[in-house]
Amino acid sequence: MSDENDKKPESDPQLAAKIKGSARQIWLAGLGAYTKAEEDTGRFFDRLVQEGEQLENKTRGVVEKQIKSVEDRVGGVRERATGTWDKLEHLFDERVSGALRRLGIHRREEIEALERRIEALESELVRLQGQSRRDEEE
Known part of the structure; x- marks a missing residue:
């Protein structure tokens, strides 16, 4: 075996x-x-x-x-x-x-231009009135 x-x-x-x-x-x-x-x-x-x-x-x-x-x-x-x-x-x-x-x-620019012209005219008017008074006094 x-x-x-x-x-x-x-x-x-x-x-x-x-x-x-x-x-x-x-x-x-x-x-x-x-x-x-x-x-x-x-x-x-x-x-x-x-x-x-x-x-x-x-x-x-x-x-x-x-x-x-x-x-x-x-x-x-x-x-x-x-x-x-x-x-x-x-x-x-x-x-x-x-x-x-x-x-x-009118436009603003146009109005402003007119205002400047008015101011210039008023200044001129005041100047002329002042000159006129002086002329009268003389």
Whole structure:
């Protein structure tokens, strides 16, 4: 019976050593694969970061160009709107002034000019009256 027990795989020392050696190789291969994956992951991550930076730089340029384009268009529209608004305001002032003139209402500038003329005439009148009194007294 002992011959039969010796032929069983559980009792074969060489087979056990081979299995143990294979298990160790599998374990070492797993460790190696893990280390390799960790290294590759680091390089892969670094490559992804580089590609992300490149993409960001490309898109930043495009976005900045688009922003500049929009700002230029807005500036152009603003200038046209301001010019149009100024023209409209000037036209409105002319129309209102014309309507007031037709109604016999003078503009502030015209009234102020008339006030200055009246003041000058009053000054001249006072001067002439003073001269006339002196002439009478003589």
